[in-house]
Amino acid sequence: MISIETGDCFNFSACLKFLDRGYDECLYQVTDAYVIRLIQISSRNVLIKVYEQDDKIIIECPDQKCSDTELLEIRRYVTDWFDLHRDISGFYKLLESVPQTSDFPSRYYGLRLLGIIDLFEALCWCVIGQQINLTFAHKIKSRLVHSIGKNLQYKGQSYYCFPTPSAVLELHENDLKAMQFSRQKITYLFNIAESFAGGWLNKEQLLAMNEEEQIRTLLKIKGIGPWTANYVSMKCLRNMNCIAYGDTGLSAALYKTFSTERKPDKNAVDKIFDRFEGWKSYLNHYLWKSLS
DNA sequence: CTCCAGGTCCATA
């Protein structure tokens, strides 16, 4: 069992609610008290159950023996996933100082920027979600995961990891077509998987670069545009000044909250985000949240 | 029926 202190401006229920937004999610199971998922650590896959007790986050690995090294990795995973180590009180002060967002801290108190820890998963999820409705996006992701994702049974339930790049590369184009991936998405998924398999793309290497280099590296892959690069930068690489330019949801939220144009251009978006230096990713996250 | 969704690439001018 692992226990993690959470600190101020954290609300576990708000985070769980974000994880369970009504879509059919195949990579974890959420209730009002806990979330269970199978995660990949360096040596193997481990099932974890995460819940809150006495203002602490508790992680259990039911029916599994873990070494100290593995426990440390699991702790790191959950800390990163829930962004636990960040003190976001500065963000709340900024929100309060801006009239249009002054009620955000009370409305969304304790909501963290939930991450996608696996870089391959993050990139694929972006490609899957490009230009289709999220219900359908979850449907085809689920088909892919259930088809080739590592899984583990626990109490009659199956829990899945997102597939590895090499597992995706073993698929034939027709397999993905049968899951209703478009030809474009299939090409993009293979491009991304090959970048990993070819050894010139991985998370550690990206994390060693500065932000600008990271974006430049990601944009080289066909299928990854500015939206995906920024989304992954915020959800996986954990940069704090990312903006999902061109995102339809973000545009709608900016229109609603700041009375911008229906589709504000980059300059108009930057103008609003400028005063949130250091917290742009969080502002983006909270603006998305404000739509639901 | 038409439009458009957590975009991106490619062809054309």
Add this chain to the structure above:
DNA sequence: TATGGACATGGA
């Protein structure tokens, strides 16, 4: 450099 079409499907 800028703009338009294709992409797969489903919900409004």
